[in-house]
Amino acid sequence: MSETSVGGPGRLTLSAKDFKTDQEVRWCPGCGDYAILATMQSFLPELGIPKERIVFISGIGCSSRFPYYMDTYGVHSIHGRAPAIATGLATTRPDLSIWVVTGDGDALSIGGNHLIHALRRNVNIKILLFNNRIYGLTKGQYSPTSELGKITKSTPVGSADAPFNPVSLALGAEATFVARAIDSDRKQLATVLRAAAEHQGSAFVEIYQNCNIFNDGAFDILKDPSSRDAALIPLEHGRPLTFGRENQSAVVRAPSGFGLTVRPTSEVSPDEIIVHDETIADPAYAFALSRLPQADLSHTPVGVFRRVSRPTYDGLVREQIATAAADVTDREAELAKLLNSGDTWTIL
Amino acid sequence: MSETSVGGPGRLTLSAKDFKTDQEVRWCPGCGDYAILATMQSFLPELGIPKERIVFISGIGCSSRFPYYMDTYGVHSIHGRAPAIATGLATTRPDLSIWVVTGDGDALSIGGNHLIHALRRNVNIKILLFNNRIYGLTKGQYSPTSELGKITKSTPVGSADAPFNPVSLALGAEATFVARAIDSDRKQLATVLRAAAEHQGSAFVEIYQNCNIFNDGAFDILKDPSSRDAALIPLEHGRPLTFGRENQSAVVRAPSGFGLTVRPTSEVSPDEIIVHDETIADPAYAFALSRLPQADLSHTPVGVFRRVSRPTYDGLVREQIATAAADVTDREAELAKLLNSGDTWTIL
Amino acid sequence: MTKQVRQLDRVVIRFAGDSGDGMQLTGDRFTSETAQLGNDISTLPNFPAEIRAPAGTLPGVSSFQVAFADYDILTPGDAPNVLVAMNPAALKANLADLPRGADIIVNTDEFTKRNLARVGYDSNPLEDGSLAGYSLHPVPLTSLTVNALAGFDISKKEAERAKNMFALGLLCWLYSRPHESTIQFLRQKFARRPEIAQANIAAFQAGWNFGETTESFAVRYEVKPAQMPPGNYRNITGNMALALGLVAAGVRSKLPVFLGAYPITPASDILHELSKHKKFNVTTMQAEDEIAAVGAALGASYGGALGVTTTSGPGVALKGETISLAVALELPLVVIDVQRAGPSTGMPTKTEQADLNMALFGRHGEAPAVVLAACSPADCFSMALEAARIALTYRTPVILLSDGYIANGSEPWLLPDIADLPDLTVTFATEPNGPDGRFLPYLRDPVTLARPWAVPGTPGLEHRIGGLEKADKTGDISYDPANHDFMVRTRAARIEAIPVPDVTVDDPDGTARVLVLGWGSTYGPIGAACRALRQRGLAVAQAHLRHLNPLPKNLGQVLRAYDRVVIPEMNLGQLAHVIRSRYLVDAISYNQVRGLPFTAAELESMLEEVLKNV
């Protein structure tokens, strides 16, 4: 591995190619996962982190095959448990850049508990949830993000449970970094990945991902040139929340006084328009934003919802250890002292 | 069981005594669980539901001994799984009134996943989370609601993970009914239980409960006559959010424009004061409310945060079954038809 | 008809192609036609691993094997007589299984340089002589199909897709299968796109006509109907049979059925199938995970439903704690484990029998559960009913083992008369059973040793149960040492005492000195191997277990009647371990753990060795 630096000390000349493995990529042709993989591979070099210090940990699902295709360290673990495994690794290994790749079933169904706890702990891991609103790998059952009434193999007359809103759930779980991106918009995805990588603590990124086999077109409204501009609300820190081809729509407070809503820009006064601020300490704003999308996904914000700073679990734990270990020079001697502590006696 | 009706047809003359069992109550003397038990026993008769149609299902923990003391049907199940068990029961038995009793460890630690899924599904169960911010039964480890830095048996130099805010988490999980009560305020607790019982769907009630052995006084600020008025924000539907002995404090929008904050009533104009509305469809308001409490629990809203109507999982599922079964008269004949469907052939 | 017709007693055909080539459908249709004809059948699909691989690759190959015969057969056959290979990958992936002399029908259109290179063929096997030992039939299936459909108003891609129907038509001609039902099937399947239906039918007929006219096929075959018990039949897979068995259990018990499940290969199809049968008061819940699935099922059982959960190995591993609760609560619960290759994620699409240990022993504490195993696709129906019967009668969790082989494999199933199915009616407790009108939730039925099933809603029987140790009879929490010992032994004894049918031995002339003991899906291959040996004049006895806990009471006696006991298993000897311990019989454990069923041939030669040495 070349350690020659470019553009400054500590920078490596890695390229997307360096992150490709010799394994044949085995997603269905046309799967949105390809785009995410390509974006990741071309984005990673800019972090300047050597390959050996990057780890991808996944659960089980189509999305969770991701680590096999990244020439870094990687674990394709078991269904739903990647955040827990990553937490153990992150706590003991601060020198690593740790990415969890998971699916809507993996993260929100079987793995829901580990996800919310990782977020509340603010463990220094980046969690990428590939949300295709379906179980891909097991061939098409509905998932906790599938819309109510969804007809799938396991719900022939429609599902009966309302979906999670992953962004709302993450915010309710005290997440410090929450973002959303779309598989096909590589530039915006890279921007979000960059912000996630820079964040100290858990970064939660929901990535809308097309499963062209079992849930094709789930996000077409956000991709189709004819609809996307009216549907997507791009979030940019410090910029007023207007959107549409001619910025003809604006996000303003809801008439009830609570939450947010969309109004024609022409009908509101400029100072009514919300100016996006990722850094507000109170998650109430980000939460309100998360409720904007309609059932058909129109008015879907993409970008970083929230990015605030809070001590990380692993950081605090390591600090405790460092403090305690500070004046231990000879661990064996210290161990002898420990074993000999308490009431001891001697037999001669 | 007497079926004599009082006060109207279908009402039963049951009293608190009818709900007591012959089991000796085995909580530590002084435990907040006693008050909750007493309130429940005296509140239940007013529902007019015969004892045999009431079921308490709990996990494991001090709080989870609750069912043993209620002369109804009851299951003291395993750690964290009560919402799942209750979901199976509720889905098949619409005639029952099903209450889940759980603790902060049971519901939010090991049982976190089942909790959030029950809430999103809006299963018709009432979930009472006895939050003492500690693991009582296992003798004093910190819980997911313990404050950061908490010193306990398992965290001798302080815990390193930020707690959940159970109300925020429930709202993030799409809960339709969310409330908070305090063990010692029997009247307010009964009010909340009443509203929960009346709610169609999952009702989530966080009950602050004193563990006088391992976390004594955790909620004293909300109970002590000298501090409680300034700390508690009673929620009443349709009433402005002022509080304090002389209503000297008021809840208003935060200056940032997002979230809520507390200001002296005298310094704000009356129409700035938020009027509590449990029924707002957008959970953003209830979420903002949930963020009011400070680390020391001052500015803690108690009462019903949110109460909105949404189809229940079990209701929809039963509807699907009823529709499908509507014209089945002879199930055996129907079964014969089913077995004989598809490509069949006959050997003579 | 100008072609010669030859009679055969058995044929094994394997259709192989890319995942997108419709091989499963082709195989299914051929099976259906064959079934109509009265042959005995056995099928085995073989899916690619869990992700759709890129077209034309080895991991993307999907195949379907069907054996049919004029006698009753036990397996889909070890080695195909005919391979239909839709592309080079299909040829390469399957060639090793073919005996010399087998027929190979290949789609020459797909044997392009690029496709050959893709799977590592340096030269074209159709031309380099490497297939000299086989009877090769090169057919340009794609172009013939496209040509045949020239007049249709469909796209080229759509025309190409019909090539599997061309192949089916050819095979139907070759083996003299009827084709009415396929035509009808295609009409139905494409009801909303009649032009596609017509095209497929045309392709099918073109394939048939091609057989009739081409020189490539000189002979045509016939397989006479088998002698099978009279009645109505359908072809059925194990997963389908499990689902129907559970529906039947609901009907025969008059209880609602509640399935709590979390999708997992190869069990998901049971969930899919059951979700279609709501009219039978069958509720299916796709839970958030396996723990919730079994928890919800247990909750439903508590409420008076037949609670069921279906899963595979990793799921059972997660359900152990809740099954242990069910043992303590003594409530009915059916847990179906469609085993797949482990450990961990293993090979999800491949079969194995390595969860027996977990089913028997995989819980903390002394937590005995009933363990059953189905032995063939159709047997899954009976065993689902049997699992429900035991769970309901004895109020206990029952773990029913199936595996990937019988889950997806199929065989003809003699449709039962509903009235002949076991009556599973249960009696809920309605009255206090104790002194002073008290209700004692752990007062046992003297015969079944089951405790009363008092469901919520029953006035006067309010009671509390839980996972803490319970006092005998009252069910109150008890830490009394003697009570615990008593309860532990009682829970074990009540399972051990459940009457299960004696195991029967197939030892035709009673002269065998070697007994082959099996369980689960090895039934077919073991049976076929024993038959083959007997046909060669070698005596061997076969016994097969469907009840693994408790074991049949006569089993010890059966085992001791033979000089040698051989136990073939698709694991490292899990049943053998139990048998050795229990009966101190020095059983030989024969194991292959390849994710594939045993072949009859390998068992035959293994047994032959054993026979030599007794």
Next chain:
Amino acid sequence: MTKQVRQLDRVVIRFAGDSGDGMQLTGDRFTSETAQLGNDISTLPNFPAEIRAPAGTLPGVSSFQVAFADYDILTPGDAPNVLVAMNPAALKANLADLPRGADIIVNTDEFTKRNLARVGYDSNPLEDGSLAGYSLHPVPLTSLTVNALAGFDISKKEAERAKNMFALGLLCWLYSRPHESTIQFLRQKFARRPEIAQANIAAFQAGWNFGETTESFAVRYEVKPAQMPPGNYRNITGNMALALGLVAAGVRSKLPVFLGAYPITPASDILHELSKHKKFNVTTMQAEDEIAAVGAALGASYGGALGVTTTSGPGVALKGETISLAVALELPLVVIDVQRAGPSTGMPTKTEQADLNMALFGRHGEAPAVVLAACSPADCFSMALEAARIALTYRTPVILLSDGYIANGSEPWLLPDIADLPDLTVTFATEPNGPDGRFLPYLRDPVTLARPWAVPGTPGLEHRIGGLEKADKTGDISYDPANHDFMVRTRAARIEAIPVPDVTVDDPDGTARVLVLGWGSTYGPIGAACRALRQRGLAVAQAHLRHLNPLPKNLGQVLRAYDRVVIPEMNLGQLAHVIRSRYLVDAISYNQVRGLPFTAAELESMLEEVLKNV
């Protein structure tokens, strides 16, 4: 000293009182004093069930038993010679365990009508003659204490609370124990409330003086120091020893230790203890559940730490799927199961050995793990090191079984020299090991059959691992049937091949015809029973297993050398099952599942029966 002093070789004292009476502390202090004196000791606390019961009730009784002797002893004793009963509940709960003639010291102040009625005494047992067979010492402990503390500036309640120290003083006098360290201990414990410290010391001394002066105690006893190997000792519980053993494993391997745990009785104390030792680079994480706990531990192991998880039965049931992943990943992982009575929640504070089956077999697929068991409190230290050694050397999950009995019981522990502890240094992979500079994550060490441990951060060794079946050497995903068979067998063989020490047999004169085989915490009672038999001239051999998978290579030979093998277990025969299967030895399984350790006496009489019949 005017009183007579009598020499004893062994004494068993049980302190019993209400949960709030400080019996554990009293017992601990007495034990400490006794240890200082050089007696061999064995202790056994007995806590109330999981919730603090109301004062004065039977379920609220807490007791602490200590045996001490002038020879090496193996158990805390079957039956106390002395019972200290602080209230009627304590008397009632413990009386049945006392042999006739035992001394009973009761706190008469608590024998009020109300208290007697509360536990169902119709009349006062101190007066109704029902204790005639015992040597009763009625002492108004509370009032004597309050009187003695009259001059102190403390509340009455605080004065009453010191009654346990009065009792301790009395017992220390009675058995001639030194008391300096208790005084020092009290000073330290109440450093921030010196008046309380003084009061407790005064109460202690008042108790001592009471013994010296009262007529109630005519005799004083002495127990001479035991002949124990020279060295430094401390008294240690099993849980403490496990924690220290894990710390030592970290030091001796120079690796960080990562404990992922979720609290559960009786394992929580390991978490509590380890959380104090951060200075040794020990990280403890209280995870959200058991699955996360083992997952995090495995993640830490992947990163190059010694990953450990501690739990009890219900927790292991939940961890099975992840342990199965660890089997596939071939990474070090130590899983400690402090067993408690099951099934389900069972009796959390009571001991049992019923998780052996789950440890051996409780995973899906063929998922072999190493299984060890500690046999006494102090042995827990060595076994924690042994578990770490095997896990680190062979890169495998190791399940170490302890139980509630040894977890909370204590015995003197000869403190080891750090340098004598095993060297656990590991070598991480740093270089490619394959052709062309490739790294092959599943290329095994020819000796250990372990794969390389290449931790993230190592340049050039980037690789991916997972739970899907892996190709030999490369670790790539493989669905190849032969590879799967090979890998399944290799995983089994590599565990089976781990060298473990031969089992040693204690058969003093080599004439025994009966062997008692045990594992885990039954070591003490079995050993005591064997000794007792030998003292009566009966020959019996004892062997004890600390390695349960793989089993010692000489075990078969050992077993076959005896006419009869008896296996006592606190379960329904789980080890016996394995032994019978593996060696076809008709071992007798002797079982009691009462949540309590065996008594030596019951084993002695059981063995005597067996000896009669060989």
